[in-house]
Structure formats: C-alpha cells, structure tokens
C-alpha cells in the first residue's frame with residue numbers, strides 16, 4: 001500500500017528562494033526511507049510540506065490518503081514528527097512532558113502512562129524520567145523527542161536528523177527501535193540525515209536531493225546501478241606493467257584500485273595482468289557504499305548532468 005505520494009511538489013519561499021523543484025516520488029508502507037542531501041538541499045522544506053507545516057507553491061502530496069495542507073490535524077493524529085527543535089518544556093520532567101503530549105494527542109490517561117513508561121524504558125530514560133528536561137543532555141533530549149513522536153503509536157514517522165548529538169551506543173539503540181517498528185508494526189519512516197553510514201544501517205530505500213531536485217531514488221542495488229562504477233577492485237600486486245597505468249590507481253605501496261561495473265570483469269583483468277608479468281597476492285571486489293554513491297551522484301549533478 002502506498003504511504004506517501006508526492007507529485008510535482010514545489011516550494012518557493014517569500015524571499016524568492018526556490019527550495020524545492022517538482023518533487024515526484026512515492027513510498028510504500030513499512031519502508032524506511034533515507035532522504036539525503038547536502039545543507040540547504042530542501043530536506044526540511046520537504047518534511048514541512050509533507051506534514052502540513054508549509055503549503056506547497058505547486059503540486060500536492062498525500063500521506064495515507066490525507067492531503068497534509070487540507071487536513072493537518074487529521075494527519076498529525078497518525079503521524080509522529082521529530083524535528084531538531086521539538087517544542088518541549090524544560091521545567092517539566094521527561095515523564096511529565098510525555099504525559100502532557102499524551103493529553104495533546106488525545107490519549108486516555110492510563111494508556112498515555114503505559115506508553116510513556118514503555119518508551120522511556122526502550123530509550124533508556126527510565127532513570128532520568130523524574131528529572132527536569134532542563135537538566136537533560138543533548139542525547140537525552142533527542143531520545144525524549146523521539147519518545148514524544150512515538151507516543152500515539154503513529155503509522156508514519158517523520159524524523160529530521162534523529163541521531164544528531166547522539167553517542168554511538170544511543171545511535172545503535174535508536175536504530176534498533178526504528179527498524180523494529182518498521183518490521184513489527186509496519187510503520188513507514190521518512191528520515192532526513194547527513195549521516196550516511198547511519199542511513200545505510202537503518203534505511204531500506206533512499207532519495208538523494210540537491211538544490212531542491214531529487215537526483216535519484218531507490219534501494220542500494222538500484223542506486224549502485226545508476227553510478228555505473230558499482231565496484232572497486234582492490235589489488236595487492238607487484239610489477240604492474242606501465243600499460244595498466246590508465247586503469248589502475250596506485251593507492252599505497254603494492255596496492256592498486258580500479259573501478260569496475262560487475263564482478264564478471266575480474267577474471268579477464270587478473271589473467272591480463274598475470275600474462276604481463278604481474279605478481280598478484282590479493283584480489284578483492286568492494287561494493288560501493290552509500291557514501292560512495294552519494295558523492296558520485298552529487299558530483300555528477302555539480303558537473304551539470306541533471307538527469308541520471
């Protein structure tokens with residue numbers, strides 16, 4: 001079932017800034033979608049449009065059949081939103097903050113208490129639950145903000161940089177929670193982040209945005225296919241003939257690299273090198289990481305190739 005549908009979505013701010021240009025995409029229920037792009041690419045603008053906090057200049061979107069600009073209240077009933085600047089109250093404890101938002105979300109009191117306790121436990125905040133929010137560290141605040149977004153058991157979750165300011169262990173915990181919810185509860189996650197390694201761990205599909213334009217969308221395999229040089233062949237070898245200089249890049253003493261499209265190319269390369277007197281000690285084919293793909297696509301965009 002389609003969870004998010006955006007068609008021709010654009011946003012021009014009052015300043016004349018064209019922050020988003022004709023965004024077209026759809027997400028299926030249960031997808032954990034990583035929306036990736038450099039600073040100022042239009043990620044937060046997209047989240048704001050999809051959650052009804054901004055109205056589009058052109059185009060429209062539907063979240064589980066609801067138009068966010070027409071029915072924002074209805075949307076917020078089944079969407080959890082975690083942004084970098086979530087409004088919470090420093091003078092209330094973490095627990096009181098959650099109970100307060102439970103009431104805002106219209107949860108029955110006992111239900112709100114049970115859900116708050118469960119999330120505090122899951123996000124390792126039980127020890128600090130009676131502490132005032134003002135005394136929380138950045139990481140604790142981030143986790144409480146995630147708990148707040150999940151309080152009313154949303155079907156959709158919008159996360160803007162959910163792991164900024166978190167230490168590796170907390171990132172791992174938040175990751176786990178997101179993956180588990182997508183798998184067990186079928187919750188759809190729209191996640192903006194700069195942390196590409198983190199995204200690769202948690203997301204099932206990705207969208208790459210730059211200067212307000214969606215450059216590519218798909219799972220890792222589909223994105224790898226777009227960049228052509230899907231694999232890096234790593235060689236530990238001696239006596240490489242000069243004729244190979246244009247293919248092989250020397251990266252360290254006796255270490256060489258070469259971009260290839262598929263593993264099937266390897267035997268011929270190895271045979272050619274061996275025939276020409278090269279001593280080969282090690283051959284490895286490394287798949288492109290999300291980071292490699294991201295930089296390749298952003299670079300291509302910078303070189304003026306808009307259509308990938």
Ligand SMILES: Nc1ncnc2c1ncn2[C@@H]1O[C@H](COP(=O)(O)OP(=O)(O)OP(=O)(O)O)[C@@H](O)[C@H]1O
Nearest residue numbers: 013015017019037038039040041042043044045046
């Ligand atoms: N209220 C606004 N008025 C005018 N321009 C804005 C406004 N909000 C954002 N912009 C501009 O729109 C562009 C996209 O901004 P946006 O915040 O959506 O990017 P982003 O991808 O979330 O960036 P970051 O990763 O830095 O958070 C930027 O050039 C930004 O300066």
